[in-house]
Amino acid sequence: MYDSIVSYLALVLLAAIPLIVTALGGMFTERGGVTNISLEGIMIIGAFVGLVTVNKLPASWFSSNFVLYLCGMIAAVIGGLIFAGIHAIAAIKMKANQIISATAINTLAPALALFLTMSLTLGEAQGSDKILVNGTRFIIERVPLLADIPFIGEVFFTNVYPSLYFGIAILVISSIVLYKTKFGLRLRACGENPHAADAAGINIYKMRYQGVFISGILASLGGYFLVTSFTNEFDATVSGFGFLAIAVMIFGNWKPKNIAFTALFFAALLTLSKGVAFFPALENWLYPPIPADTPPEQIAFLTYVSTKVIPNIISMLPYIATLAVLVLSSKKSAAPKASGLIYDKGER
Amino acid sequence: MKKFLALIMFAALAFAFIGCDVTEETDWNIVMLTDVGTITDKSFNQGTWEGVKAFADANDIDAIYFRPNAGTQADYEEAIDLVVANGANVVVCPGFLFETAIYSKQTQYPNVHFILIDGQPHDASYNYSTAVNTLCILFQEEQSGFLAGYAAVADGYDNLGFMGGMELPAVIRFGIGYVAGAYYAAEVLDKTIVFNASRYTYLGDFNNDVSHTTEAASWYAGDDGVDIIFAAAGGAGNAVMAAAATANKKVIGVDVDQASQSTTVVSSAMKLLAVAVGQALTDLIIDDDFAGGTTLTKGAAQDAVGLPLGDSFKFTTFTEAQYATLLAQVKAGTIVVPTTEAELTTFIATYCGNPSIAALIAKAETEAAE
Numbered sequence: 001m002y003d004s005i006v007s008y009l010a011l012v013l014l015a016a017i018p019l020i021v022t023a024l025g026g027m028f029t030e031r032g033g034v035t036n037i038s039l040e041g042i043m044i045i046g047a048f049v050g051l052v053t054v055n056k057l058p059a060s061w062f063s064s065n066f067v068l069y070l071c072g073m074i075a076a077v078i079g080g081l082i083f084a085g086i087h088a089i090a091a092i093k094m095k096a097n098q099i100i101s102a103t104a105i106n107t108l109a110p111a112l113a114l115f116l117t118m119s120l121t122l123g124e125a126q127g128s129d130k131i132l133v134n135g136t137r138f139i140i141e142r143v144p145l146l147a148d149i150p151f152i153g154e155v156f157f158t159n160v161y162p163s164l165y166f167g168i169a170i171l172v173i174s175s176i177v178l179y180k181t182k183f184g185l186r187l188r189a190c191g192e193n194p195h196a197a198d199a200a201g202i203n204i205y206k207m208r209y210q211g212v213f214i215s216g217i218l219a220s221l222g223g224y225f226l227v228t229s230f231t232n233e234f235d236a237t238v239s240g241f242g243f244l245a246i247a248v249m250i251f252g253n254w255k256p257k258n259i260a261f262t263a264l265f266f267a268a269l270l271t272l273s274k275g276v277a278f279f280p281a282l283e284n285w286l287y288p289p290i291p292a293d294t295p296p297e298q299i300a301f302l303t304y305v306s307t308k309v310i311p312n313i314i315s316m317l318p319y320i321a322t323l324a325v326l327v328l329s330s331k332k333s334a335a336p337k338a339s340g341l342i343y344d345k346g347e348r
Numbered sequence: 349m350k351k352f353l354a355l356i357m358f359a360a361l362a363f364a365f366i367g368c369d370v371t372e373e374t375d376w377n378i379v380m381l382t383d384v385g386t387i388t389d390k391s392f393n394q395g396t397w398e399g400v401k402a403f404a405d406a407n408d409i410d411a412i413y414f415r416p417n418a419g420t421q422a423d424y425e426e427a428i429d430l431v432v433a434n435g436a437n438v439v440v441c442p443g444f445l446f447e448t449a450i451y452s453k454q455t456q457y458p459n460v461h462f463i464l465i466d467g468q469p470h471d472a473s474y475n476y477s478t479a480v481n482t483l484c485i486l487f488q489e490e491q492s493g494f495l496a497g498y499a500a501v502a503d504g505y506d507n508l509g510f511m512g513g514m515e516l517p518a519v520i521r522f523g524i525g526y527v528a529g530a531y532y533a534a535e536v537l538d539k540t541i542v543f544n545a546s547r548y549t550y551l552g553d554f555n556n557d558v559s560h561t562t563e564a565a566s567w568y569a570g571d572d573g574v575d576i577i578f579a580a581a582g583g584a585g586n587a588v589m590a591a592a593a594t595a596n597k598k599v600i601g602v603d604v605d606q607a608s609q610s611t612t613v614v615s616s617a618m619k620l621l622a623v624a625v626g627q628a629l630t631d632l633i634i635d636d637d638f639a640g641g642t643t644l645t646k647g648a649a650q651d652a653v654g655l656p657l658g659d660s661f662k663f664t665t666f667t668e669a670q671y672a673t674l675l676a677q678v679k680a681g682t683i684v685v686p687t688t689e690a691e692l693t694t695f696i697a698t699y700c701g702n703p704s705i706a707a708l709i710a711k712a713e714t715e716a717a718e
Contacts, residue, residue: 004570007595011565015558128388132609136593159594230558232586232593232610235386239558274559275566277546277573287546292704303710307549 001280006154008271008278013155016260016267017167018043018226018238022245023252023259024174025218030254031178032211033191033204034091035340038102039219040242041109042080046220047227048113049079051131051234052122069138069162069228076224077217083109084216092208095342106242113236130235135228138162163225170218175256187211191336194343204343219245251326253334269318276314286310376633378404378411379436381427383443384419384514385554391582391603392621396442396465399622403629424449432457438632440625441465444516448472454479461638463628465621466518468643480640483628487619488647489518490525491678493578494685495655496600496617497529498674500576501541503614503666505598509547509567509574511588513554513581515715522580522602522617523548524692524712525685531700532683545707547574550714554582564591576600578617589613607660614662615655624652648679689713 022039029036053075054068062068083105090101116122118129143157156164178184189197190207198204219242226241227234248266252259276283287306290299380400382393397413404411416427424446428439432453437460441450444467451469454462462482469484470476478484500508508530512519527543534541547567551560560581567574568591577592578600579585585601589610592599601609601616624646632638646652654675655661661668677683686692689712696705 001570004566004573007565007569011562015562123388129386130388133590135590139594226558230561230590231556232590233556233583235556235583241558270559271562274562275569277563277566278569280570280572283546290545290707290710292706294706296706299706299710303545303707303714306546307711307714 004278004280006151008275009155010160011275012264012267012271013164014161014229015271016263017163018222018241019245019248019263019267020260021167021170021225022219022222022242023248023263024170024256025215025222026246026249027252027254027256027259028174028178028187028218029211029215030249030336030339031191032187032208033194033336033338033341033343034088034208034212035098036084036087036102036212036215036219037099037243037246038083038087038105038109039215039222039245040238040240041102041106042083042216042219043223043226043238043242043245044109044113044236045083045223046076046080047223047234047238048109048116048131048236049220050076050224051133051227054228055122055131055134065137066140066162072228073166073221073224076220080216080218080220080223081213082216084212084219087216088209088212091212091342092205095344098340098342110236117236130233133227133232133234135161135231138228161225161229163229166221167225170221171256171260178256183210188336190343191338194338195347198345208343247322250333250335251322251329253329253332254336266318266322269321273314273317286314376409376438377436378409378438378440378629379431380411380413380440380442381424381431381446382413382415383441383445385582387413387415389554389583390606390609391554391585392442395604395619395621396440396625399625400440400629402622403626403633407633409633419445421448425453428453428457432460437461438463438629440629442621443467444518450482451477454482457481461632461640463625463632465625466516478641478643483632483638483640484643485624485628486643486645487518487621487624488645488653488685488687489521489617489619490528490685490687491648492617492619492653492655493522493525493580494529494532494678494683495525495653495671495674496578496615497526497531498533499529499615499655499663499666499671500578500600501530501533501539502537502670503663505576506540507542507572507575509543509577510549511560511564511577511579511581511584512550513584514552515550515713519550519580520713521687522578524687524689526578526580526617527705527708527712528686528692528695528700531696531703531705534703535700542572543705543708545705545711548708548711551581551584554584556583556586558587560584560587561591564588565595568592568595568597573597576614578602580617585609605656605660607656607662613660616660618654618656619646620652620654648675649681 026039050072054072087101090096091098114129123130140160147153147157186202187207190204194204223238226238248263252262276286290302378400380397385393387393387397400411414431416423440463442465446464447467447469450462450464451471458481465485468476469478510523510526512523576598577588579588580602589599589612592612598614599612601613606616607613657668686695689709692709
């Protein structure tokens with residue numbers, strides 16, 4: 001039971017980190033006034049570039065897998081910057097519709113990743129459209145001393161992926177940058193009232209470019225964190241986590257702390273919906289064991305209920321809970337006022 | 349995404365047929381249509397394709413594969429129309445889901461040879477009919493599952509789980525054989541095993557999805573978590589392997605030898621798709637001896653199912669010699685592996701000391717019977 005809870009919490013953190021990192025990326029770009037729904041596409045590109053890098057670099061160059069992991073992160077960021085750049089130029093310089101250019105990236109990213117995988121034989125065999133991940137090599141087995149702390153040591157410092165620490169660091173740094181620096185203040189101004197900010201002497205375009213580039217960096221890292229910890233094979237998909245991250249961002253009211261809590265809430269429910277087996281008591285309550293002396297026709301009915309009815313209801317829970325919370329909290333929603341609007345100096 | 353792939357494949361298809369002169373009778377064009385999942389699923393589609401490709405390369409015959417837009421009857425029929433219009437005269441269809449499409453197309457194209465794996469053509473109301481230009485190949489997956497289940501228990505795994513992809517006949521048979529094998533081994537070798545009914549499930553797809561990783565991780569977790577999961581789930585098996593790697597537990601692969609996929613794979617319940625397809629193509633094209641209109645059933649007796657040996661045989665206490673003895677019994681028919689829920693109930697009652705596992709057995713087939 002105790003071990004199960006530890007595994008459950010570890011898995012929740014594992015799922016929450018990519019969400020937090022990506023949603024923070026979305027927060028930065030929207031706070032600057034540019035919507036970016038291409039987070040999904042950028043995640044895929046980041047995951048793709050990062051994975052190819054860690055797979056193709058000779059392992060002998062690196063003293064430890066952690067350094068290799070860092071190299072993958074750097075490569076992912078470069079890939080993410082290029083794709084965020086496409087969106088930035090379209091949305092800021094060309095004044096194009098921000099939804100359209102982001103949608104183009106979302107469509108392009110998986111196709112490009114698959115095309116490159118197959119044509120350059122990046123998978124392990126000719127014609128393969130999948131890249132092996134082998135993410136367990138990056139696991140940090142024990143952090144000395146800290147791992148000895150009861151419970152916390154087991155969840156945070158034993159058998160964890162490096163993404164956990166990077167994610168927490170990104171969260172802390174993001175809060176500081178957004179609220180405690182000149183850059184953060186100016187970025188927020190650009191998203192709320194760009195004309196006033198412009199009048200105060202801030203270069204709106206420059207701030208917005210920076211916001212979009214930050215989203216590219218963070219979303220690509222989010223994708224890289226997700227695939228290295230969650231799958232054995234990458235086939236140009238991040239299971240919709242990019243869109244989930246946008247929901248988390250909105251739900252989290254464009255504030256880092258709220259985003260973190262929302263992502264944890266989401267991840268906890270999503271993990272629970274597929275992992276009731278983590279909690280034997282809950283599982284027994286939801287799926288009561290069928291007594292051995294039950295008549296066959298009753299067994300058939302109970303089996304139907306336990307395979308076709310209850311799992312589907314449980315799978316809906318995270319989304320029902322989201323809807324409910326959104327309805328209750330949407331009054332307090334504080335979206336950046338100029339988000340998604342093209343900035344035109346001459347406009348009044 | 350699928351449209352894009354289809355476009356590429358269509359271009360490749362058009363290209364492949366350029367320069368085929370159709371004057372000689374010996375001009376064969378083999379096209380394989382993929383089932384749900386992709387050609388590189390390291391499982392069902394890929395196994396079939398490897399058989400087609402090996403045969404085509406060895407005999408210098410054109411062979412390509414084509415991915416239908418989606419896994420529906422309409423899309424399958426459209427794909428068959430498309431490839432036949434482009435000159436295909438042998439169409440290899442791996443998968444039960446092709447049954448209805450082939451039923452209508454086998455009469456429409458009497459000059460095209462169809463090879464259907466894992467199914468028999470029928471219409472929507474289950475009137476079966478296999479035309480003389482169609483050959484059906486079925487596998488006795490239950491035997492493969494039986495061997496895997498027996499081996500796992502014999503090797504000391506005492507807490508088992510099963511994750512099937514979709515509830516299709518082939519997957520159901522894998523699961524039924526697995527349960528039979530596990531309980532047979534428990535009885536014969538006098539071991540106690542746990543196989544909770546809640547640890548037997550169909551995931552609903554063959555995709556490598558995060559949610560499957562989560563579910564497998566929850567099964568593995570804790571002191572009384574499962575030790576080994578038989579993942580008869582194509583690409584979704586990779587999700588299970590990812591969870592097993594983190595939890596340091598084990599997986600049994602499916603269809604082809606999946607040991608190269610992950611170190612967590614101790615064995616794989618194989619069906620030798622490549623061999624069977626290659627044989628059928630040889631009969632048709634080389635020997636002109638096509639068994640059209642019939643259904644071939646391939647099992648242990650034909651060496652068409654089993655576990656991989658050599659480096660991929662990763663059991664520690666269960667030896668290859670013990671495996672050979674068991675396989676011989678299955679081959680000879682000394683052990684008749686059940687294929688349906690009813691047969692499984694009888695098998696458990698007769699040969700396995702009749703443990704009370706009715707709830708587990710009921711999980712094997714949950715869809716309403718035809």
